Amino acid sequence: MRERVCVTGIGMITPIKPFQGMDEFWNALCSGEDVIKKMKPPMLKHDKEWLMASIDLSDFPNPVNPEDKLQFLVEKAFTMARDDAHLQGDQTTGLSLGTVLGNVLCKEKRLMEQKTYHRGYCLEKESLSYITSHLVSKYKVNGPGITVSTACASGTDAIGVAARKILAGKADCMIAGGVDVLSDFAITGFHAFQAITEEKVRPFDKNRSGLAFGEGAAFVVLESERCAVQRKAKIYGSFLGYASRADAHHMTGPHKEGRGLAHAITQALLQANLKPDEIDYINAHGTGTVYNDLMETKAIKKALGNAAYDIPISSTKSMLGHSFGAAGVIEAICCLLSMNTGTIPPTINFQERDPACDLDYVPNVARKHRVKVALSLSAGFGGQNSALVFGEL
Amino acid sequence: MTPVITGLSKLVSCDLDKGISHMNEQIRHMRFVHDLEKLVVIAVGLVLYDAGMTSPVGKEDIGLYVGVDNAIEDIKSEYFNNILSEGILGASPLLFPFTSPNALTAQATIAFDIRGESITLPIQRSSKDVIEYATDCIIGRYTKMAIAGGITTDRSQTSCSETIKAPVYTAEFFFLEDRKSAMERGVKVYHRVMDGSI
Numbered sequence: 214m215r216e217r218v219c220v221t222g223i224g225m226i227t228p229i230k231p232f233q234g235m236d237e238f239w240n241a242l243c244s245g246e247d248v249i250k251k252m253k254p255p256m257l258k259h260d261k262e263w264l265m266a267s268i269d270l271s272d273f274p275n276p277v278n279p280e281d282k283l284q285f286l287v288e289k290a291f292t293m294a295r296d297d298a299h300l301q302g303d304q305t306t307g308l309s310l311g312t313v314l315g316n317v318l319c320k321e322k323r324l325m326e327q328k329t330y331h332r333g334y335c336l337e338k339e340s341l342s343y344i345t346s347h348l349v350s351k352y353k354v355n356g357p358g359i360t361v362s363t364a365c366a367s368g369t370d371a372i373g374v375a376a377r378k379i380l381a382g383k384a385d386c387m388i389a390g391g392v393d394v395l396s397d398f399a400i401t402g403f404h405a406f407q408a409i410t411e412e413k414v415r416p417f418d419k420n421r422s423g424l425a426f427g428e429g430a431a432f433v434v435l436e437s438e439r440c441a442v443q444r445k446a447k448i449y450g451s452f453l454g455y456a457s458r459a460d461a462h463h464m465t466g467p468h469k470e471g472r473g474l475a476h477a478i479t480q481a482l483l484q485a486n487l488k489p490d491e492i493d494y495i496n497a498h499g500t501g502t503v504y505n506d507l508m509e510t511k512a513i514k515k516a517l518g519n520a521a522y523d524i525p526i527s528s529t530k531s532m533l534g535h536s537f538g539a540a541g542v543i544e545a546i547c548c549l550l551s552m553n554t555g556t557i558p559p560t561i562n563f564q565e566r567d568p569a570c571d572l573d574y575v576p577n578v579a580r581k582h583r584v585k586v587a588l589s590l591s592a593g594f595g596g597q598n599s600a601l602v603f604g605e606l
Numbered sequence: 607m608t609p610v611i612t613g614l615s616k617l618v619s620c621d622l623d624k625g626i627s628h629m630n631e632q633i634r635h636m637r638f639v640h641d642l643e644k645l646v647v648i649a650v651g652l653v654l655y656d657a658g659m660t661s662p663v664g665k666e667d668i669g670l671y672v673g674v675d676n677a678i679e680d681i682k683s684e685y686f687n688n689i690l691s692e693g694i695l696g697a698s699p700l701l702f703p704f705t706s707p708n709a710l711t712a713q714a715t716i717a718f719d720i721r722g723e724s725i726t727l728p729i730q731r732s733s734k735d736v737i738e739y740a741t742d743c744i745i746g747r748y749t750k751m752a753i754a755g756g757i758t759t760d761r762s763q764t765s766c767s768e769t770i771k772a773p774v775y776t777a778e779f780f781f782l783e784d785r786k787s788a789m790e791r792g793v794k795v796y797h798r799v800m801d802g803s804i
Binding site for chain 1 (some may be wrong): 632666669670674675676681682685686689694696697698699702703705706707708709711712713715716718719720721722723724725726727728729735739742743745746748789
């Protein structure tokens with residue numbers, strides 16, 4: 214029988230109550246706190262403002278150089294998760310500990326400004342794998358150190374890759390996470406695609422008009438059940454399945470029938486040995502764009518059949534914005550917190566039902582609901598689709 | 607499970623024209639935004655051909671696992687320099703998707719209709735981690751077959767010719783599958799893979 218993988222630590226910093234702990238975050242999220250507001254992008258000298266959810270570093274008790282935001286957030290969330298799992302000192306003796314980080318942009322303001330064309334040469338710190346290398350050396354990671362970059366599915370894939378490393382016997386514990394900070398790269402690109410909303414983020418609503426940017430860093434500690442039991446670790450939940458599937462269809466648009474995402478859901482459930490009616494909650498990718506939400510609804514229905522109509526689905530991006538590489542991990546943690554608190558966070562700003570999006574999106578108000586099994590979905594540019602399944606141990 | 611190599615490809619960006627002549631008409635007429643993208647598509651096409659796979663694939667059996675080194679920074683620089691000089695009007699919707707390394711992998715999935723796993727791993731210089739992960743995925747039965755490899759910048763060569771100054775990239779891919787699957791398909795086996803080592 215295949216060894217089981219558990220989640221024994223969580224840590225994250227998001228625009229909602231960024232430095233006030235997990236309970237404060239969860240209470241605020243479940244009460245529908247909206248921190249998305251109009252702001253100017255970090256670098257562009259332009260009058261236009263876009264909707265964004267930003268982490269205010271001045272909320273942190275000690276001064277932080279805004280130019281070091283990405284690295285600061287990564288290290289803070291990484292150590293929060295590690296400490297939550299009590300993976301320090303004697304607890305790590307004899308363990309093989311690895312890390313996987315999902316990110317898409319990994320650019321700090323000063324590096325962008327100083328960037329010149331080097332042709333075949335790149336400063337080490339500019340490389341996408343730099344942050345992972347930094348974590349490996351600073352925190353004495355003695356197992357695998359991997360970076361995943363699969364657009365907006367990066368965080369979800371980071372957890373999947375990490376779990377597989379444990380299942381393959383390559384590590385006892387893996388600290389898997391994702392990060393991205395507000396960046397002119399993403400803002401200008403999504404502006405060019407007209408994917409940014411000018412008003413509220415309304416996932417699955419008839420009048421949804423696009424996404425808003427967010428930022429953050431989040432990590433989970435995954436470890437073999439044997440290891441977790443031996444260490445008497447607190448267990449948030451069990452990793453039950455993961456799958457990635459390509460749309461193989463279009464560089465920026467999703468497959469209109471949700472083919473890739475439906476396949477990812479089906480495959481992840483197969484691994485988890487679960488039937489569709491055993492899912493109690495879905496944390497959707499739910500960006501608030503016209504095409505994503507329609508595609509996602511079709512994919513859920515295609516994969517789960519009639520059971521799809523009875524499963525509560527919510528988009529936490531309606532409150533947190535889209536934090537790209539971090540999003541998948543933040544949403545996976547929301548699934549685990551739902552399982553641990555019996556509360557499902559709402560999809561806020563939901564006003565009018567779209568006849569084409571006809572599932573239960575937990576509109577505006579959080580719901581008390583026993584969650585034994587949760588599904589977290591991500592999709593991204595390039596036809597990336599990923600699904601993660603968590604369950605009670 | 608005994609993962610083995612049943613296909614190989616290695617292509618340098620200086621030889622793109624030679625490589626594309628081996629592709630079918632559909633690939634030959636694809637519009638490419640950047641040389642890196644073209645390199646990955648042709649190299650993946652060559653490894654499929656070498657492994658005796660028909661294209662388009664059209665199923666979920668094959669996963670694509672691609673390592674990308676700092677080569678991707680050249681695309682990012684081009685995109686970002688346009689923004690710096692022209693503000694938001696300089697943001698190219700054509701180039702923007704390619705600022706994320708998974709765009710290279712995605713283009714190959716689209717070109718050959720590869721619907722299995724699609725994972726992009728930024729790497730320093732070696733594709734060892736990528737091949738090891740793909741091997742894990744075959745052994746764990748998450749994918750039946752895998753195309754695994756990477757794109758690296760050739761630091762010893764700064765351009766393909768004296769007249770055209772452009773970075774030189776190398777793409778190298780392996781087609782991996784279980785020995786039993788290779789036997790059933792009746793294809794040649796190059797080597798056995800153990801933990802990412804060949």
